[in-house]
Amino acid sequence: MRAPFFVFSSRERFDAEIAKQASEACEQITTEMGAEIHDDLIQKLSIFRLYIDRMERSLQHPDEIENIVLKMRGEFQEVVDAVRKISRQLLPAKMEGESFQDTINILCQNMSRGGTDLIHFSGQGETRDIPPSIEIHLYRIVQELINNAFKHSVAWHIWVRLTWQSDALIIEVEDDGTGFHKLDEFIERLRKKHNTLRMRAQVINGTIQYQHGQRGLLATVKYPF
Structure with missing residues (x-):
């Protein structure tokens, strides 16, 4: 019992x-x-x-x-x-006919900080419709990852990449920040931390992983269809 x-x-x-x-x-x-x-x-x-x-x-x-x-x-x-x-x-209100990829692209444009802090967006693959209840979680995840990169990593550039696969949407957020001198230790803390990002990923049956990127920290979000 x-x-x-x-x-x-x-x-x-x-x-x-x-x-x-x-x-x-x-x-x-x-x-x-x-x-x-x-x-x-x-x-x-x-x-x-x-x-x-x-x-x-x-x-x-x-x-x-x-x-x-x-x-x-x-x-x-x-x-x-x-x-x-x-x-x-x-409030990430969508225009009629606007895809999730369009919404994230606009988010990146709005969060860029002029000529000093730039966000580079790219999308690859055939886009698909995502339920609104899922979109809002993915949107907030990307938004928080960008905020964290600017705030904690002291990044000058952030790359947001969407890759549409047959069975999943992969979202990568990579920065060139130098705020973390011991990146390995920071990644290990992120992997153990049960924060809002990980909780949002769990709610949509997705995952979030952290690793070394080509330039700095790379966060990878996977949402299975």
């Missing part, structure tokens, strides 16, 4: 751990988004107040007002792009 209890108890602990790890991951993402809104979006919006002040002082100079309007249009597009980027990171 005790076996079912232990199975249930183990499942309860597993679910509780997933909830805890997911909550911590959400808190981290929220903090990063808050910083991005403060440091980027609010600064861009503050500029519009300066433009309005300049326009009020330039009412007698139509040419100058026209120049200000042109600058405001450019700044406004940057605000729209910033809002879209944040929205994409918080």
